[in-house]
Amino acid sequence: MLRTFPKGGIHPPENKLTSSKPIQKLPVPKVVYVPISQHIGIPAEIVVEVKEKVATGQVIAKSGGYVSSNIHAPVAGTVTKLDKIVDTRGYKTQCIVIRTDLKDESNLEAADLPLKKEITMEPGEILQRISDFGIVGLGGATFPSHVKLNIKADKTLDCLIINGVECEPYLTADHRLMLEKAEEILVGIRILMHALDVRRAIIGIENNKRDAIDLFRKLTREAPGIQIAALKVKYPQGGEKQLVRALLKREVPKNGLPLDVGVVVHNVGTVFAIYQAVQHHRPLMDRVVTVTGKKLENPSNFWVKIGTPISDLLEAVGGVPEGTRKIVSGGPMMGKALKSTDVPVTKGTSGILVIPGDEASRGKPSSCIRCGECVEVCPMGLEPHLLMNLTEKGMYQAAAREDIMTCIECGSCSYVCPSHRPLLDYIRFGKTIAKQLESNKG
């Protein structure tokens, strides 16, 4: 029996068009736009000036506090502007514009570095390196990794979970990375186990990626403590709480973190970035991005330098097809629709999804028929129809009592609603107001 989380979840069509496409290199972008806020927490502080020459991997914005992250120059070149641009989230953010020095050879250097298995660093050094080298969660949440790895003395940690679930339809960035960089990821896992002094690690992979499961099983036959778990395909299994429940039958308490049940979860992409930082002294400057869509000429997976405009990526797959009405940064379940393709790839960009006109609009909402489908699929045990209703009526405190804040915004409720009700829209709004009310009180 394959493991999975017991309550809720959905099975949207997988549409993994690019799962057999090797990760390709993109031509070096002429200009990169590097936002200073690519992670959850405090934006980084710019430490370069206009006209300054920067080298590949140089810190160009320094971590602004504990929950923050350094940002490194993804290319060598000249800072041409410090400007405000709209990022993938739709907000204007401060950003460093670098014109690439196309003659500089370091720009051609890619993620293809020789495998280095031997770990020489001490735990303390490793954690410092992760913090200095701008590593954030690459699964999408972009939470600074060093914060997650800082285990307070009163917490016990007994298991490291590696998230290779990639439950979002269409996306294959993690899948390809697992196939092409499996050994590096395993070294990365050993680095983390060493740094955290934990003896057990589990890689959770959904069963639609059999090749990755088999490959890891083969490679870990003689690796003590690293276990590969095949999971039943179900969205949102990549959510931390769902994954921990699926793999260990432990339930992260309400408003708690995986660490409260002795677990730390890291995405496979993050683990690869950690491997590069620790073994090759390479800060986080690029990532794998799936560029996909049913009508695209050549949907692909790419190694993309942070700051590359999304328009460059779309060009590389044959351009935006006729009749496109929506472009999404991320997957179809949790991704953000973009207003323009001028926005840059950031550390959290896992994919670009191009949606044709006939699939781009939402259905017209009608009355709730209380079918209970939203309640059935909610992985957090919430009542989305009730939360929407309370939010609509301005009853935010009542919504908070019904645990609106524990919603993980997976969108399963809106996905199944036969009346096309914008459940998650209202719940997000309700969460925002409930949070404000809470902070005003305190």
Next chain:
Amino acid sequence: MSDQPIIVSASPHVHSERTSKKLMYDVVIALVPAFLVSLYVFGFSALIVTAAAVVSCLFFEYLIQRYLLKTEVTIADGSALITGILLAFNLPAGLPVWMVVIGSLVAIGVAKLSFGGLGYNIFNPALVGRVFLLVSFPVQMTLWPTAVENNASLVDAMTGATTLGLIKEGVQFGETMTAISPNLPPVQDMLLGITSGSLGEMSALALILGGVFLIARKVISWHIPVTVLATIAVMTGIFWWADPEHYANPLIHVLSGGAILGAFYMATDLVTSPVTKKGMVVFALGIGAITVVIRLFGAYPEGISFAILIMNAFVPLINRYFKPRRFGSRIKAKIM
């Protein structure tokens, strides 16, 4: 890019292709076998009553939404169509058309639209219409045409008592089950629908067939129908076991009257039933228990309509007390 503007909306950007309308039409499809049996058993009169109910339900919904409420007309969503069919299924074939029209007006106008329309009604509209007619026209509403094969004309239709009616009457006159039993239709006739009763409740097999289709299509879950029928069977079974001379056996109770129609199609109405599975079971237990109490001790031979309406009133309370378990609320952190 297209000449049309790009759409920026919040996630999710995909939708399952299930729509309310599709759910409604699945219910209509599920009711077809039972309707065919009625046509066979009652002939033309079944068609007239059903057509009258459906047309007037749609007509009243249109009229009220268009001219009285001045809102969007939603007759195409399938819900008024279902109300019409289910209302007809709960009426005797051969009921005068004008009574059917009144029942439809009560169902759509009073029970549905005055509460705010689809999704806002507390009580099952078809049952409100049916009970209104039963209370207003008790004679005509209990005039059951019996199954007459190849019944061509309404005028010649014979009338007879229903299975439950025969039992109630007999027991009230002090007869024992041994004396009543020979007058009851055999089990195979109850399964096939060669008996007397409301238009759509005749054939247990046809109704179960449609019900299984609805469960397979995930329009309804098994919780309500199974719990209702099991409760009826267990409760009547206890009485029968204690005193078989005064109480009919559970098989008769489950197969006769509106038990199966009610359990699969009326109690499962999405709008007027609880949201969670736990809630559904509680709701269905209530329906089964009230039905049995009315059948065995009440004035009416059949009570499932009343039982469902009574439990409909409890649905908001049930929804409040039987919530899904919140993730992370059971803190049982075991660290090995």
